[in-house]
Amino acid sequence: MSDILQRMQERLSSSLQPEHLDIEDDSAAHAGHAGARSGGGHYNLTIVSPCFAGLSRVKRHQMVYEALGDLMKTGIHALAIKAFAPNEI
Amino acid sequence: MDIQETIKQTVTSSPVVLFMKGSAQFPQCGFSARAVQIVKACGVDDFMTVDVLQNPEIRQGIKDFSNWPTIPQLYVKGEFIGGSDIMYEMFQSGELQELLKDIAQA
Numbered sequence: 001m002s003d004i005l006q007r008m009q010e011r012l013s014s015s016l017q018p019e020h021l022d023i024e025d026d027s028a029a030h031a032g033h034a035g036a037r038s039g040g041g042h043y044n045l046t047i048v049s050p051c052f053a054g055l056s057r058v059k060r061h062q063m064v065y066e067a068l069g070d071l072m073k074t075g076i077h078a079l080a081i082k083a084f085a086p087n088e089i
Numbered sequence: 090m091d092i093q094e095t096i097k098q099t100v101t102s103s104p105v106v107l108f109m110k111g112s113a114q115f116p117q118c119g120f121s122a123r124a125v126q127i128v129k130a131c132g133v134d135d136f137m138t139v140d141v142l143q144n145p146e147i148r149q150g151i152k153d154f155s156n157w158p159t160i161p162q163l164y165v166k167g168e169f170i171g172g173s174d175i176m177y178e179m180f181q182s183g184e185l186q187e188l189l190k191d192i193a194q195a
Contacts, residue, residue, distance in 0.1 A: 030119075057175045058157075065158050072158045078120065079159070081174050 004041060004075035008068060012047060015067035019086055020048040030078070040077030046084075053085040092150040100154075101167040104192045105136035108151050109161040113138050120173040124161040127176045131186050132193030165189065 008023055027041035045064065052060045060083040065072055072079070100106050105128060111117030113125045113136075128136055141148035141160055152158055155169045163170045165188055170176065179185035186193075 057178065058169065058171050061172070061175065062156055 002041075004071065005043070007071060007075070008043070008045075011067050011069065011071065012045075012064065016047065016049040016051045016063065018047050018049040020046070020089075022046040026080075040075060042078045042080075043076060044080045044082075046082045048084045048086055048089060050086055052083055053087070055085075057083070092146050093154060096147065096150050096154045099137075099139060100164040100169075103137035104166055105133055105189065106139065106164040107136060107161055108139045108141055108147075108164075110140065110142050112140055117142060118160070120159075121161045124163060124173045124176055127173075127180050127185065128163070128189075130180065131189040133189050134194055136192075165192075 002025065005023055005025055009021060012018060012021055022045070024044040025041060026044050030042045047064065051063065055063075061081050064079075064081055064083060068076065068079075107113075107124055107128060109116060109118070109121035109124060111121055116122035116125055125138070139147065139151075141151065148160070151160070151162060155162055157169065157172065159172050161173055161176075163172075163176055170185075170188070171179070176185060179188070
């Protein structure tokens, strides 16, 4: 597992106590396009956490971004997010 | 004028404003391209786009404005709606069409 993937998992796990967390590394599909030059990867995240209950989509994504902190600026170029509360799945 | 003030004026200058990489005709990023397609699919053909690649101050400033680290960003009537994932989810559920129905061309 890549270093970035592991750090993403650690940060999301500790901040949002997810019941389910899945991160797919999609970087290979984007290798070579302009945005990938900086080296940041493309990831698809699915996260189920009780922290999201009752919150808007924008708020949920902001919580994910906040948990990831500086990884959003350095290791991650693009992140697709699906964020659910446990009662929504 | 302060960049945050400029952005505030920009997001309210048109009912639908999309901050993106590239233009609606020539998007420079797959996520921005998808965002343009989604707005058009809601029946809104005439909307304002801001190419953040043309201005580093706006590129950073819009992220601070919405506390949102990525581009594209959609604003409807001055309100931040979301990035491309949220736009797609709202399109699939019909919420975005509902939100844009007053603005969509007949």
